[in-house]
Amino acid sequence: MAKRTSHVQSLTNISVDTSSVIQIGDSKVLDAVSNVLAVQREKAIFYENEFLFRDYFTFCEPIDVPVITEPLEITTCHETSAICVNKVRVNFLAASSVLHVGSNESICLGSRVKNIRHIMKDADKNQK
Amino acid sequence: MFYQVINGDVCVENLKVETLVTASSLFIGDTKTVTLTSNYETPPETLIVGVTTPRPSATQRS
Numbered sequence: 001m002a003k004r005t006s007h008v009q010s011l012t013n014i015s016v017d018t019s020s021v022i023q024i025g026d027s028k029v030l031d032a033v034s035n036v037l038a039v040q041r042e043k044a045i046f047y048e049n050e051f052l053f054r055d056y057f058t059f060c061e062p063i064d065v066p067v068i069t070e071p072l073e074i075t076t077c078h079e080t081s082a083i084c085v086n087k088v089r090v091n092f093l094a095a096s097s098v099l100h101v102g103s104n105e106s107i108c109l110g111s112r113v114k115n116i117r118h119i120m121k122d123a124d125k126n127q128k
Numbered sequence: 129m130f131y132q133v134i135n136g137d138v139c140v141e142n143l144k145v146e147t148l149v150t151a152s153s154l155f156i157g158d159t160k161t162v163t164l165t166s167n168y169e170t171p172p173e174t175l176i177v178g179v180t181t182p183r184p185s186a187t188q189r190s
Contacts, residue, residue: 084138097148109153111168115170
């Protein structure tokens with residue numbers, strides 16, 4: 001794979017979440033997987049072994065990835081050996097996302113998110 | 129399938145993106161294979177009303 005150098009003048013970012021990547025320059029293989037279980041309880045009492053990933057189908061369900069069967073042959077040649085970027089501003093990168101300035105060969109990103117809300121009944125609220 | 133890519137100049141003056149959500153990628157440059165998978169589950173499927181917080185004994189697992 002022909003190499004190129006990446007020149008970035010300024011890159012502004014506020015937050016990079018779990019298993020996210022900011023890559024300036026070439027890379028070969030990039031794999032990022034993240035499992036997020038977000039629980040919001042009106043009465044915020046949590047116990048240590050309460051929410052396990054294996055208890056939820058979202059995290060065990062296999063996701064079938066399409067396979068490229070057709071023979072594919074790509075040759076790339078770069079007239080100029082530089083990637084020039086003046087100003088990039090990406091405020092937030094959520095779970096397993098990638099900001100990539102440069103060439104790459106294969107990238108595989110996977111994320112599983114489950115949100116749970118526990119709201120108390122009105123009767124329980126009066127007992128507070 | 130066979131194809132050839134001839135890259136000229138890649139010059140980005142100004143790029144502003146608010147948010148990259150889960151399992152997404154922003155490329156300045158080229159790549160061959162990209163596999164993005166995402167599994168997202170949110171209320172109302174799992175909005176549980178009337179839940180009382182579990183008693184300590186109920187959550188002791190073996």
